[in-house]
Amino acid sequence: xxxxxxxxxxxxxxxxxxxxxxxxxxxxxxxxxxxxxxxxxxxxxxxxxxxxxxxxxxxxxxxxxxxxxxxxxxxxxxxxxxxxxxxxxxxxxxxxxxxxxxxxxxxxxxxxxxxxxxxxxxxxxxxxxxxxxxxxxxxxxxxxxxxxxxxxxxxxxxxxxxxxxxxxxxxxxxxxxxxxxxxxxxxxxxxxxxxxxxxxxxxxxxxxxxxxxxxxxxxxxxxxxxxxxxxxxxxxxxxxxxxxxxxxxxxxxxxxxxxxxxxxxxxxxxxxxxxxxxxxxxxxxxxxxxxxxxxxxxxxxxxxxxxxxxxxxxxxxxxxxxxxxxxxxxxxxxx
Numbered sequence: 365x366x367x368x369x370x371x372x373x374x375x376x377x378x379x380x381x382x383x384x385x386x387x388x389x390x391x392x393x394x395x396x397x398x399x400x401x402x403x404x405x406x407x408x409x410x411x412x413x414x415x416x417x418x419x420x421x422x423x424x425x426x427x428x429x430x431x432x433x434x435x436x437x438x439x440x441x442x443x444x445x446x447x448x449x450x451x452x453x454x455x456x457x458x459x460x461x462x463x464x465x466x467x468x469x470x471x472x473x474x475x476x477x478x479x480x481x482x483x484x485x486x487x488x489x490x491x492x493x494x495x496x497x498x499x500x501x502x503x504x505x506x507x508x509x510x511x512x513x514x515x516x517x518x519x520x521x522x523x524x525x526x527x528x529x530x531x532x533x534x535x536x537x538x539x540x541x542x543x544x545x546x547x548x549x550x551x552x553x554x555x556x557x558x559x560x561x562x563x564x565x566x567x568x569x570x571x572x573x574x575x576x577x578x579x580x581x582x583x584x585x586x587x588x589x590x591x592x593x594x595x596x597x598x599x600x601x602x603x604x605x606x607x608x609x610x611x612x613x614x615x616x617x618x619x620x621x622x623x624x625x626x627x628x629x630x631x632x633x634x635x636x637x638x639x640x641x642x643x644x645x646x647x648x649x650x651x652x653x654x655x656x657x658x659x660x661x662x663x664x665x666x667x668x669x670x671x672x673x674x675x676x677x678x679x680x681x682x683x684x685x686x687x688x689x690x691x692x693x694x695x696x697x698x699x
Contacts, residue, residue, distance in 0.1 A: 372400050374436050378444035379405030379451045384490050386411060387517030388442035391495035393423060394504045396440060401425045404451030414554060421509055428452055439464045443491035445476025446647055469494055475638060475647060489530035492517035496537035508545030515546045520555055529649045563601055566591060570605060579673050582634050584613045588662050591620045599654065602627040615669060617662055624657040624665045643672050
């Protein structure tokens with residue numbers, strides 16, 4: 365339960381938190397000493413297992429249970445700048461009178477609707493890179509354990525520094541973490557993992573139900589699967605399929621626990637999956653995004669997705685993407 369007492373600063377991130385979320389929250393403790401870390405929803409299974417293993421080394425992370433809105437003097441959002449991605453905290457802290465003062469740190473420029481008294485939103489493959497830059501500018505030094513956590517956040521969110529969204533800031537942040545004593549060998553040990561039995565079953569179902577669409581000249585793949593229970597790390601499944609098959613873009617829809625989970629991955633600059641899933645209440649990066657839709661069937665979500673792909677936002681090549689500007693004219697007699 366959240367501690368009660370004098371006014372406090374709450375540091376939070378988006379629902380379905382990942383390593384980038386947690387590493388940014390821990391980094392924020394250097395900026396806001398004594399703050400309370402709070403997750404508005406569940407964490408991804410891999411992160412939950414890591415947190416359980418290192419529960420004696422990481423700061424306490426609370427849920428929203430027992431949170432008294434009147435006790436919060438400031439809300440700090442990291443790795444998120446969209447109101448609808450902080451769950452019930454939006455209603456608890458931002459809709460109170462007066463709303464809690466807000467600070468925002470994110471790496472999705474132009475995608476969020478949250479703006480605070482202090483806002484730092486810069487383009488990077490990971491929000492951890494933004495937080496590391498902030499620490500460097502303020503001459504704040506984390507512990508080697510914290511630096512290792514930062515490495516996990518950076519490498520997970522950038523696909524081991526290979527996603528198209530990776531920027532120089534991510535590499536610079538890795539260098540800083542190594543100087544702080546971060547253990548790079550932990551990255552492969554923690555983040556590399558195989559498929560579970562249920563994920564293997566879903567993998568076969570994905571390929572059985574795979575369909576290909578041509579959207580503006582770009583091949584887009586779509587698959588619908590069903591699971592009796594929640595399957596963790598579905599995003600990893602989508603990423604592996606994209607890599608194995610050399611796809612340009614993949615939309616994976618899975619009906620689990622009475623809701624539709626939509627995972628999207630893209631390797632084409634012409635397919636911005638964050639913009640496409642925005643109409644379904646989702647978000648993320650141009651190359652990696654997700655959404656959870658309640659109250660609709662898979663067929664209804666699929667229809668909305670197809671309508672968005674084919675009608676409202678063409679994502680294919682434009683003339684300027686292939687035309688030559690300064691062409692040269694030569695005579696027909698030229699050799």
